[in-house]
Amino acid sequence: MSENGPGAPHQPGPPLWLLAELTYECPLHCPYCSNPVNLGSREQECDTDTWLKVLSDAREMGAVQLGFSGGEPLLRKDLEQLVAYASGLGYYTNLITSGIGLTEKRIAALREAGLDHIQLSFQAANADANDLIGNKRHSFEQKLKVAKLVKQYEYPMVLNFCLTAQNIHQIEEVMALCCELKGDYVELATVQYYGWAYLNRDHLLPSQAQLIEAEAKVNAFRDNQDGKGPHFIFVTPDYYEERPKACMNGWGTTFLTVAPDGSALPCHSAKILPLTFPNVKDKSVQDIWFDDFAFNHFRGTDWMQGPCKTCDEKDLDFGGCRCQAYMLTGDMYKTDPVCSKSPDHHLMAEAVAKSQTPERELVYRDPKVKIPITEI
Amino acid sequence: MSELASKVPKLNRLFKFQFEKAQDCYVLLFPEGMIKLNSSASAILLQVDGTKSVGDIVAALQAEYPDAEGIEEDILAFFEHAEQKRWINYV
Numbered sequence: 001m002s003e004n005g006p007g008a009p010h011q012p013g014p015p016l017w018l019l020a021e022l023t024y025e026c027p028l029h030c031p032y033c034s035n036p037v038n039l040g041s042r043e044q045e046c047d048t049d050t051w052l053k054v055l056s057d058a059r060e061m062g063a064v065q066l067g068f069s070g071g072e073p074l075l076r077k078d079l080e081q082l083v084a085y086a087s088g089l090g091y092y093t094n095l096i097t098s099g100i101g102l103t104e105k106r107i108a109a110l111r112e113a114g115l116d117h118i119q120l121s122f123q124a125a126n127a128d129a130n131d132l133i134g135n136k137r138h139s140f141e142q143k144l145k146v147a148k149l150v151k152q153y154e155y156p157m158v159l160n161f162c163l164t165a166q167n168i169h170q171i172e173e174v175m176a177l178c179c180e181l182k183g184d185y186v187e188l189a190t191v192q193y194y195g196w197a198y199l200n201r202d203h204l205l206p207s208q209a210q211l212i213e214a215e216a217k218v219n220a221f222r223d224n225q226d227g228k229g230p231h232f233i234f235v236t237p238d239y240y241e242e243r244p245k246a247c248m249n250g251w252g253t254t255f256l257t258v259a260p261d262g263s264a265l266p267c268h269s270a271k272i273l274p275l276t277f278p279n280v281k282d283k284s285v286q287d288i289w290f291d292d293f294a295f296n297h298f299r300g301t302d303w304m305q306g307p308c309k310t311c312d313e314k315d316l317d318f319g320g321c322r323c324q325a326y327m328l329t330g331d332m333y334k335t336d337p338v339c340s341k342s343p344d345h346h347l348m349a350e351a352v353a354k355s356q357t358p359e360r361e362l363v364y365r366d367p368k369v370k371i372p373i374t375e376i
Numbered sequence: 377m378s379e380l381a382s383k384v385p386k387l388n389r390l391f392k393f394q395f396e397k398a399q400d401c402y403v404l405l406f407p408e409g410m411i412k413l414n415s416s417a418s419a420i421l422l423q424v425d426g427t428k429s430v431g432d433i434v435a436a437l438q439a440e441y442p443d444a445e446g447i448e449e450d451i452l453a454f455f456e457h458a459e460q461k462r463w464i465n466y467v
Binding site (some may be wrong): 158 | 389390392394396397398399405406407408409410429
């Protein structure tokens with residue numbers, strides 16, 4: 001944007017990706033949950049009509065990928081109605097689910113409604129570890145049943161595993177399970193530390209040696225696939241990197257998240273920042289995307305301080321993640337400390353060192369049913 | 377023509393092919409992703425219906441674009457690429 005001169009209005013393209021977080025309610029209580037620590041209440045959730053308007057407004061602007069997420073989106077009784085409407089508008093509809101509550105009746109109804117794809121999460125490669133991490137008994141068994149139904153109803157199936165120190169040693173069993181379940185794509189995503197996960201970071205962050213070993217095993221597995229079976233995607237965490245991720249492909253360029261209460265956000269963690277975010281209950285998606293102060297705040301590069309301001313890589317990574325800069329340094333304008341050019345880069349090594357000896361216990365959202373996780 | 381001519385391509389069910397007004401082009405959509413297609417790729421995929429063979433598609437496009445040179449080679453190269461990318465498979 002600097003070529004337009006300082007203060008020139010930014011002309012973002014449309015939000016191509018709309019993430020509709022229908023509810024924060026979830027049957028699982030994973031310690032790596034990236035949703036906010038404070039989830040609000042279900043009474044604040046958008047009603048059906050509000051969602052329908054968001055879907056049509058964003059589609060009109062050019063949004064094409066639509067994720068129904070949460071929490072667990074299946075807990076919304078209007079999910080089928082929203083999917084049918086979105087499908088009619090021409091979205092590619094993705095259901096991002098734990099699988100808990102996905103009965104054959106619902107999977108058939110969603111197919112009928114035009115749902116394009118189901119992404120099913122697993123917490124580990126076997127029942128004991130899976131059910132402990134999700135803090136829900138028999139959840140593994142249910143997920144296996146759902147995976148079979150997803151294939152039976154001929155949906156493309158993405159399997160998602162969040163990798164942490166709790167399950168990364170199972171990586172080979174995880175890949176074998178994905179082949180058995182006939183996943184089309186598999187996301188092996190090392191957890192990023194936002195929201196609730198940040199509270200448990202010391203317990204969850206794998207060591208660099210664990211990561212190197214896991215990635216080597218994924219590469220070796222891929223080499224033996226011979227073009228068959230799932231497409232494995234290994235997402236590395238940024239704590240061991242020297243350059244930050246190009247977070248959300250740039251603030252307010254591609255992604256629009258609408259949280260359960262209607263808050264419109266440039267990414268699903270942004271609510272932690274000291275900015276006031278607009279709400280779809282009050283404003284149209286168009287007004288929010290193009291004119292809102294918070295959405296324009298980190299567009300382009302004019303907001304940057306040193307070392308980003310004069311960095312020749314600023315158009316590649318946009319200074320990294322604003323939420324991470326804020327969480328780790330207390331200043332949302334600073335360079336993401338993942339960057340080795342950041343004066344705060346030492347924070348990453350300190351976080352890694354601290355994770356070797358966690359000072360406090362792992363915390364679940366629902367402490368009533370806490371299971372000691374160290375027994376996996 | 378190669379043995380490819382008798383094969384009948386169909387779109388892999390992982391992909392959805394549609395015109396996107398905002399992009400002003402045809403796209404392939406798949407879980408959480410989108411590929412924008414150029415006009416030649418779009419013209420070829422518009423012919424892919426799970427019944428026409430590659431040979432039929434070449435003939436149809438040659439008839440539609442009589443002035444285009446080397447169109448057959450381009451189409452065959454596209455199908456090789458599309459199969460490698462898993463956009464299509466053969467009936």
